[in-house]
Amino acid sequence: MYSNGYAGIVISLVASSLLVFGFTNAEIQTFKIYWWVSMVGLLLIRLADTFFWLKKNKTTEMDGKRSILRFSVGTIATATMWCVYCLILFPYIDTIELAFNIIIVSAMAGGASTVLAGSKATAMLYSAILLIPFSIALLLEPQFHEYILGILGLSFGFIMLLTANKSADFTTLAIRLKNDNATLVEHMEAEVTARTHQIYELSNIDPLTGLFNRSAFLNHLRADLKSSIKAEKPMALLFIDLDGFKKINDTIGHETGDKVLKQTADRLKEHYKNHQLICRWGGDEFLIALENTNQSEAIVIADNLIKHISAPYIFFKNRLSISATIGIAMYPEHATNEQVLIQLADTAMYYQKKAFPSTAGVFSAHLGKQLAREQRLKDALSEAIENQQLRLVFQPIVDSETFQPVAFEALLRWQLVNESIPPYEFISIAEQYGQIRKIGAWVLCEACKAAKSWQTQKALSVAVNVSVIQLQDNDFIEIVDNALSETGLPAKYLHIEITESVFAADKETLLDKIAGLQNRGIKVSIDDFGTEYSSLSVIQELSADKVKIDQAFVASLDTNGMPIVNAVLQIAKAFGYDVVAEGVESLQQAEILRKAGVNHLQGFYFAKPLETSMLKKYLKGLALPLID
Template sequence: MGGSYNYYIVALSVVIAILASYSALNITTKISHASGKSKYFWLLAGAFIMGEGIWSMHFVGMLAFHLHTEVRYDIWLTCLSMLASIVSSFIAFYITMPKNIVWYKIAIGGLFMGSGIVIMHYIGMEAMIVQAHIRYDHKLWVVSAVIAFAASFAALFLFRQFRNQSSYSWLKWLSAIVMGAAICGMHYTGMLAAQYEAHGSLTTGHNTPSVDVFLLYGVTVTIFAILFISWGAMFFDRHVLERMAYKDSITGLPNRNEMNRFFDTYEGSDSIAVLFLDLDRFKSINDTLGHNIGDLLVQQVGLRLQQFIRRDQMAFRIGGDEFLFIVNSGDLARIEAFAKDILQTIKKVYHIGGNELYVTGSIGISVGSIQENDRSILLKTADTAMYKAKGLGKNQYCIYSDEMGTREVRKMELEKDLQLALEQKQFYVVYQPKWNVRTNQLYGFEALTRWNHPRLGHVSPSEFIPIAEETGHIIPMTRWMVEEACRQNKLWQSQGVAKPVSVNLSTRLFETDSLLDMIHGILTSVELEPEFLELEITESMVLHDIDDIIRQLLEIRKLGVRVSMDDFGTGYSSIGLIDRLPIDALKLDRLFTNDLDTPSKRAVIHAIILMAENLHLDVIAEGVEHQEHIDFLSQLGCYVMQGYYYGKPMLIETIEQWLKDHPGAGAPENE
């Protein structure tokens, strides 16, 4: 007994198999990007679509086959065949779910998928209620099973290779076609293996469709509905929800979520370059012109950066004024040229809201393989290199090196040990004298903090002071420092040396709004007259809330405490505020002292001294090391000197000997 096929319906069954395969494989791409319970939601969805697609293809294929007799189906066996295809699909997808997977696990997944196809087919055949006995050709039966296993393995392998490509990539369609071939090839080879032996009482009914035929048509329509609904859900997820979750709303660039997804799904072994870009002094623009202008500036920067996006170059906005580039190449020459192009593009003028803005960027570069390094290492090292670039003067790029990493480890260690250093009294104070050359007498001392680390030895202040300011430890350190300087000053007064001692202040002290109470409390506790304490501030404070700083300084000066500006003339323009700042003295940075033989430098110093005289401010020159320095400065009208010529920063014991060696040190000063 033989049968015939309706080839239009055969074509329909092939289309169903391919569409179901594509939908299922596309849905399971979400597994790689999802986490937690959502991962299993997409896994179940993919298995359901795949299983339903296999099952529907089989029964549509059966609809295309005409035995010229009435065919009915056992409902329980039919449901069991559907369950077999869904469960096998779930197991196959679950096994191949991890990002990093070896080939034999793909083979196991293919085994389960192929087994599901074979089991579903032959249970479906067993569900047929027909007036004939079905006998199978064993060779063709084996061929049908081999086709199912081989094609399933190939489809899963292709899917693993290309699942991170675009949803409409021909590579994914190739995976779906191969999977469809596995289903259809197995089905029609299995049908070819089946031989029907009619019973004696055979009744033909090929012109009278049975109820089961209408049910099969209903199943077909339902499956198409499931496929279209799943495609609609994927389209909405990919083009609406995904855009909201993975695109930055201001710049249109991919955001931090997209960056994390890239690292989660990247499986290449080649080196990549991570470029961390941070805009220089963006906070000043944001604070002075408002966040709306700041957002518009970030938007325009983002538009300029989009021109650098290529197939092997990706750009992300990861927050605020921070951007990240990933380049699929370890070629340093190309990466450096790329960084230069970015910096050159960013520094061009911006016209925003009637403002002409100029902004630069600093870029940190880290090169490595994700297979060899954790992503956090590449990001952290790029961030470290970026801060190094800022330290070099901004508008520069810097490539991370092992030496830089060693410094970073040391910085972290010092940061961790700062609190312990305060508790164990590892800090100590040294004093450097200031000398008045006109009266040939001691003018005062500057107190400086030093750190004797129990394991690392003496740590430079230029290394630990910035860390202390960043962490906030500078506040208790300064409190301790002022108290130590005041106690020592009180002791010197009892020995006949009554000179002021100056202590450096950090901006962090002004932010606490408790500086006045701290100074007053220490002076009262030590019983030191306020005029014997001098506080040194820096020009960088003018970048903060200058009105609040002036208010606090006025209150401190009302106590009788002197205030001086340290490192005057080094990088910040405070000339316009100098008449408003309640200070008593200006300290010329050693930058001026080291270049006194230059006529232009002497002219600048002379101008500063004349300005200070008009404002009734003392001028103190730092970095005085030679007699020539003294002669030049004296001729220009500067008479108070501080530097190695008169003495290095010294311990208390050394200072006492120094005082004995300088007779004018203990005598009162008469201007």
């Protein structure tokens, strides 16, 4: 604004001199002269202020707000002088001089929208003082030409206000960009260094732990593998998974969980100094690559790491304990590719966590075969229904007094080419890879269809095993309803068998699901009772219809099994539940259980699982060959 100060002062001086001396009017000439002298005095003050700022403050430290205020006061005072001139003189001047007045103040208002754009308030106030009072005064006059000039002046005044507003915004942005660019140029080297470091960290560093992320670790591991290959030296990869971390996250909170992860990372750094080879792989998983390390050395290091990680964590006066399970894969014995090496170490960790948690284990050929078989079964199981490889067989459950069947338990079988895959193997795969929902729905429908078909011979129920994953499905009740609706089987002939282990999950939700089944008339049995999760608490909270005594207790009736059977019978009697004993293989066992008060029996003594084609003959009481 000050840099345009000289031009603005000169224009104001020329314009004021032109109006005062170019148009003479004896009646008002004296006022004009006094006004002009006052204007010249004001302009001289502004000229001195401009000179002072340009010569002194421009090159020294200054108070910017104070300078802007000083400039604005002089500018607004000038606009006020013009406003006074126009308002006082317009009744005494002719049309030509009046037109000159409106043109000059409009021109100065137009110039101010850009010249004064450095201060939005000054630019807009200057234009408003110049035009709006004068224009309003003209609008109030009776003469038509004065009315028209008033409209034009007022319209132009509002346009100048809008223009001044936009110009000020643009100028402010331009000044800010200019200053930013100047700062960037002045501190270019420091800025570039800082931003490069920031980009590097965003691309390579895990923000929570400060360890390398996946991408950076893979790049380093790839390079180190090449070095190991060239030097013909071994390398060990450790896949670390924290034990008990999820419980801390769920019970104490994610903030504490993050602190545990950060402190774990610090412990890994302390234990292994080459930080380039440590990575947070994701969640509570970490990787460490050990150069020039053989298998026995890697096991020792892994065991020491587990001890180091397992030391207590203390936060907010809370003493927390976690541990770690570590899987180890070796170069070159197991793999020469970094991705495969990580996969095999992960496989070793997963196996170790299931079998021997909080220990270290090394990948082996046996694990490799297990992995390959699991992958083959997983792929084949996804199409087993479409390829008609799955089928149901049925084992009768008989009345303990009459030995007559009262229900059949549906058991799933899978024939893959020439191999019969045992249920304990493929059911766990189906659960692990999310295929159990589809298979479970198929089993329910097929079991209900079979039960409906034998109703013409005898009204017998069908029992279907259901996993916790199926029960957790939001659509499980709807799937059961669809199976009953599609087959026409009455709900009272369907029994759902669950194991106690389901209650280790979300107990409240599962109890609601079970209540929903019972409300439909479906019977619910607790399978393998006494072998799983919190038996007494489960039977207290769950209004089951039956409990099934596990075959392990039946097999040991002559030793320590009978006290367990008697205890289950007493509990069941107190709650009004029927009792089924599984695994009955002899008449002696059947008699002992009947006399003890067991309601129903199931086992090879009565029949092994029957193919569907054998059911009609069985129901007619014909002699049948027993099958697996």
